[in-house]
Amino acid sequence: MNIQLSLAITLTSLSLLVGCSNKTINLSKEDVHLVNRQIFQSPTQSSKVLMLNNQMGDGLAILKKTRFDEGIIEIELKGENLPGRSFIGLAFNIQNDSTYEAIYFRPFNFQADEQIKREHSVQYISHPKNTWRYLRTNFEGQYEAEYTRKPSPDEWFSISISIDSENVTVYDEESNTELLRVVRLEKQMSDRIGLWTGNNSKGEFRKLMVHQ
Numbered sequence: 001m002n003i004q005l006s007l008a009i010t011l012t013s014l015s016l017l018v019g020c021s022n023k024t025i026n027l028s029k030e031d032v033h034l035v036n037r038q039i040f041q042s043p044t045q046s047s048k049v050l051m052l053n054n055q056m057g058d059g060l061a062i063l064k065k066t067r068f069d070e071g072i073i074e075i076e077l078k079g080e081n082l083p084g085r086s087f088i089g090l091a092f093n094i095q096n097d098s099t100y101e102a103i104y105f106r107p108f109n110f111q112a113d114e115q116i117k118r119e120h121s122v123q124y125i126s127h128p129k130n131t132w133r134y135l136r137t138n139f140e141g142q143y144e145a146e147y148t149r150k151p152s153p154d155e156w157f158s159i160s161i162s163i164d165s166e167n168v169t170v171y172d173e174e175s176n177t178e179l180l181r182v183v184r185l186e187k188q189m190s191d192r193i194g195l196w197t198g199n200n201s202k203g204e205f206r207k208l209m210v211h212q
Contacts, residue, residue: 021210021211021212022209022210022211023066023209023210023211023212024207024208024209025063025066025208025209025210026065027048027049027050027195027205027206027208028047028050029041029050031063031064031065032050032061032062032063032064032194032195033060033061033062033064033194034052034059034060034061034062035059035060035061035062035097035194036055036057036058036059036060036097037052037053037055037059037060037061037197038052038053038055039051039052039053039061040052040053040202046206048206048207049204049205049206050195050204050205050206051202051203051204051205052195052197052202052203052205053202054085054197054200054201054202055200056199056200057199058127058196058197058198058199059196059197059198059201060091060094060097060100060194060195060196061194061195061205062091062094062192062193062194063192063193063194063195066192066193066210067191067192068092068163068191068192068193068210068212069093069163069188069191070163070164070165070188070212071162071163071210071211071212072160072161072162072163072210072211073090073092073160073161073163073193073208073209073210073211074158074159074160074173074207074208074209074210074211075090075158075159075160075205075206075207075208075209076156076157076158076159076205076206076207077089077105077156077157077159077203077204077205078154078155078156078157078203078204078205079105079106079107079108079153079201079203079204080107080108080153080154080201080202081107081108081153081154082108083108084108085108085200085201086106086107086108086153086201086202086203087104087105087106087197087198087199087201088104088105088107088196088197088198088201088203089102089103089104089105089123089196089197090102090103090104090161090193090194090195090196091193091194091195091196092161092163092192092193092194093186093188093189093190093192094190094192094193094194095189095190098127098128099127099128100126100127100190100194101124101125101126101127101168101184101185101186102124102125102126102127102196103122103123103124103161103168103170103180104122104123104125104196104198105121105122105123105147105157105159106120106121106122106123107121107151107153107154107157108153109121109147109153110147110150110151110152110153111150111152111153118146118147118150119141119144119145119146120136120144121144121145121146121147122144122145122146122147122170122179122180123143123144124143124144124168124180124182125143126184126185126186130143130185132144142182143180143182144180145170145179145180146179147172147179148172148175148177148179149172149174149175149177151172151174156204156206157172157174158172158173158174158207159171159172159173159179160173165184165187165188166183166184167181167182167183167184168180168181168182168184169181169182
């Protein structure tokens with residue numbers, strides 16, 4: 001079974017189970033609770049794009065009006081080609097400002113010359129214990145993967161994240177390719193989700209949809 005068919009079946013199955021709830025999420029400063037970040041809006045930027053500024057430490061924009069535990073999340077993201085300074089993704093199962101799971105990306109590794117760097121493009125974490133460093137040191141190659149389509153690190157890329165009680169699976173929307181599948185390291189404790197950026201990283205987000 002190919003990835004496109006598998007993803008379609010997953011979406012159909014979820015819709016049948018929970019009444020076909022597909023919701024486009026408004027990304028505006030009024031609809032998010034900011035943690036260690038501020039929203040930056042340039043005069044030329046679309047009102048449908050939310051940009052988080054770069055600050056030391058990880059940052060969150062927790063969605064105030066959205067509740068999510070299992071299903072599929074689609075979103076477009078844009079980072080920067082700045083090695084060690086562009087980490088962008090989505091957090092879920094947010095229990096507090098420092099306890100959550102997340103999938104994030106390192107755009108500066110998407111087209112890296114070294115294979116080992118490309119294999120560090122997509123990352124699962126479960127804070128506070130299971131940081132990227134802890135997982136790489138103790139489970140090398142298990143919780144991160146290459147972004148096989150190798151999108152431009154300075155351009156928008158579109159992904160979907162399928163989450164159930166046991167697993168998290170990440171897909172590239174453009175190529176319908178599975179990028180990463182992991183067994184979750186935490187039990188579902190919260191229905192809050194949010195936009196995430198890593199240490200000293202800014203990020204842009206748009207076209208967020210939730211399928212439950």
